[in-house]
Amino acid sequence: MTVTEEAPLSPAGNPMGFGRMIRKEDARFLRGQGNYVDDVNLPGMLHGAILRSPYAHARIVSIDTSAAEAHPKVKAVITGKILETLKLAWMPTLSYDVQSVLCTDKVRFQGQEVAFVVAEDRYSARDALELIEVEYEPLPTVFDARHALDADAPIIRDDLDGRTDNKIYDWEAGDKAKCDEVFANAEVVVKQSMIYPRVHPAPLETCGSVASMDKVTGQLTVWTTTQAPHAHRTLYALVAGLPEHKIRIISPDIGGGFGNKVGIYPGYVCAVVGSILTGKPVKWMEDRSENLMSTSFARDYHMTGEIAATKDGKMLGLRVDVLADHGAFNGVAQPTKYPAGFFHLFTGSYDYPVAHCNVRAVYTNKAPGGVAYACSFRITEAAFLVERMVDCLAFELKMDPAELRMKNLLRPEQFPYTTPTGWEYDSGDYPRALKEAMRIAGYDELRREQAEKRAAGETMGIGISFFTEGVGAGPRKHMDILGLGMADGCELRIHPTGKAQLRISVQSQGQGHETTFAQIVSHELGIPPEDIEVIHGDTDNTPFGLGTYGSRSTPVSGAAAAVVARRIKDKAKIIAAAALECSVDDLEWEHGRWFVKGDHDKGQTIQESAFAAHGTLELPEGVEGHLDASVVYDPPNLTYPFGAYIAVVDVDMGTGHVKVRRFIAVDDCGPRINPMIVEGQVHGGLADGVGMALMEVMAFDENGNHLGGSFMDYLLPTSMECPSWELGETVTPSPHHPIGAKGVGESATVGSPAAIVNAVLDALQIRHAEMPLTPAVVWRAIQGNPLDRPDLAIE
Amino acid sequence: MQVPAPFEYERATSVDHALALLERHGPEARVIAGGHSLLPMMKLRLARPEMLIDINDLSDLDYIKIDSGEIAVGAMTRHVSILDSALLAEHYSIFREAEKVIADPIVRNRGTIGGSFCQADPSEDLSAVGAALRATMVIRSSSGTRTVAARDFHDGPYQTLVGPAEMLVEIRFPIRPGSGSAYEKVERRAGDWAIAAAGTFVRLDGDTVADCGIGLTAVGVEHFACGAAEDFLRGKQATADNIAAAGQICHDAADPQADQRGPVDYKRHLARELVTRALTRSAARARGEKV
């Protein structure tokens, strides 16, 4: 299924199919000519701004908007009261909860939306916010999930009928009884609690939208920062009661999403209402602080894992207890069946005969969200948990962590393999990937160096993580979001001159879809990638599908593109047979051309077939003209990319400062359509891993004040913290994907944090310390006096 | 987009012009140099000056030169010029070592030495450098020029002795032949403000410390300096033990605040650790070692 044979290059020098080529979209990005939501400027457009709560929990006593309304440039001031009359004060979340659009009763997190000002320019809108008088009555807060279920914890969701506590759900997977039995009889049990702190996806482009309601036609057009334009259209129809055929969602160039742009935010709804009330287009773009404080965060998982094993390191079972902090509203975006996302893939890459997990989710006085930051629906948390636990076991058994992994990794002959929690891994060769990473790293040499350094009083660490992901949600029978199945549509039109347009349902936020998808079609049809336009991000011009997140574009939509191209190829064969006056059975395919077996010169290129299809050629009974096709692809299973990562760090024991010296990443995402794009995705994810392992955390103080409202306080890694990445690959094609490809967008974010944390702890010879491993956290771990609240890093 | 509260703006054409504007507009007016401290505060509406006087055209305040046996640095000298200055590097390693870890190239291209001192942020790096080297600050008003010791310049966090109708125009550093200096900083990430930082110089007479200066930032020592540790070290041998003892005095003098950068005990530990490292390197340099 992999392409080994070299195809000829296209006239523009691009690969006719898979291979490295410069991204088609780069021509506009490098010239600064991308078109983002904030670049959309419509005649008469007004500007919105949101007044946000300074309190984490407070009842609203009164709101006085009169001074703001008197501002000469203000056109409307919208409050929850006004929205109530439109039945829009609350909106459904993607997890069957409701979320306040503009507050009517009490604010439940700092930064919550209270009022919306529409003004002639964005400066006046901001100025007018200061003229709104809100009287708050502060309430007790709970922002630490560990206290959310205390008897005296304030009830956050008293808007919901019959609520007496802050519990959202209690969910389990695996066989508890069997698991408990194995643990009761195990030679070794290692238990460890760990926090995956609350972090933020922090896309460069913040969220926003421009809403334009045409009162005459009833047409609503929304340019918006969304990873899922079709899902948004249906949700607007459901939320606002607008007719779906009159709603057009345009998602232009998107400056990064990472899951931050899956859901619908109150600001989007306010912009629509603002346009309806004023009769003018309304733009709302949040600023950096708003993005960090109020939009979808990630993680905030408090996990306790236990491994059962034999004394010589054979793993027997894994069980996990999780406390999940979902913030004030349950706004996670994930398939309905799985309230904790795909967390129950936590057995990872190992041969655990039994496993069990229990996840309890709670409300706290923090912003809603939870599934974001390239997490593959919580596999990030799961992979971190299992990889940390394996290292804890190695620590207790005094075994080399590579050897322990080798001993327990699933073996190639075990595939297809069903995990103790019910996932069906379709393929994999894990030992090969780990060996390849160890080869690139020079693992034994590194261990020798470490021993020498230790003898000389210096400190270095080597950390491994091995991850398996399940991406490409998903099979319709198992997976939906708010009842919408997760299949993807795709349409391909070959114009008479043989140039093509591919319409896809997924939406690029920087992943390079316009190139990758053109290469998939090029690979199938032999049309040069430069002759294939990939159209996405406009619901009026693309088929339905649920968008790009969870690394699903290539596994689902990429499969759709291959399948639709194959339909075209089959049809071109019929046309070629008619034109060449032979039977279809006499034809053979080579790059971009059907020809008669045994008579290579007699054939028709795909471009010639396209012209013939639109021409006067007489076609066989039942065959329509033109060369178009459309499909809906329902994936039979997820794809299961995996990888082996090794980090090498140096630690300054006097200051606690960690330097990542080397990072080796061997990824198996199946055949690489455009290796350069794959490497770019991996590079970005590895940088994310450095960020999460060493510096990223959304901290709160005792009063629920958000302490990470700017990039001075919420730290993202820079090139200075990133080593020159050393990448490798193995290729194990997915057996059920038409081109064998698996997702890769989130692999490195999922796999890398554990490698770095394991490396630091290997350096310190300490079993566990919490992320982020800032110099202070590391130093306190060295002192044997770990920070009490590492997710706050304050004492 | 974060937008500041409304304000007026005027570009000064000379120091006298800037001073006249300050006088005319009173205490609600502020000069703006590189803007890398003032603008972020304005965007968050934490600072709301009614009038901004832009002094970026005052290129006559942008210099690094020897003047009357001292190094004189104009207030409008950018971080990048200090980083690149061969003259400063020839006399003191501390400048390049400190500048390399101040913010990032974008900030360093605009931010100025004058703005750094006048911002008086308790974590400002150049304030520690000025304290360590016992710099002199030259302040001007329409009625004349006065000088203030760097160690008297700051009047608490975000407070200086520069009056509302005054400007800082120059910072002067004594030249100390045969001395060595160094800067040590721990940050969570490149470009972040210091968790703690220390800058020192040591002048040796044989192996005896003839003079030394110890500056610290972000750890809550008064005036960014630790005179007690300097007094301890002066006249003693520059041994590892004596240097460590000086570091311990800094540890005891530090009174930092816990925040996301770290808890109190860690910051006090860093005061000791970084002073010890900086003094050790300064002494080695004073001995002529290449470190």
Ligand SMILES: Cc1cc2nc3c(=O)[nH]c(=O)nc-3n(C[C@H](O)[C@H](O)[C@H](O)COP(=O)(O)OP(=O)(O)OC[C@H]3O[C@@H](n4cnc5c(N)ncnc54)[C@H](O)[C@@H]3O)c2cc1C
């Ligand atoms: C991302 C970022 C990271 C940073 N990291 C660091 C760091 O690690 N270490 C560090 O030390 N600094 C850091 N800084 C601050 C940086 O060094 C600033 O440039 C500096 O603090 C202020 O210089 P400025 O010229 O930009 O001053 P401005 O912002 O223009 O002014 C600051 C204040 O000084 C006043 N002022 C300016 N010049 C004069 C003058 N001549 N006379 C009287 N008053 C004057 C202004 O009125 C204002 O109140 C950082 C800044 C940013 C944005």
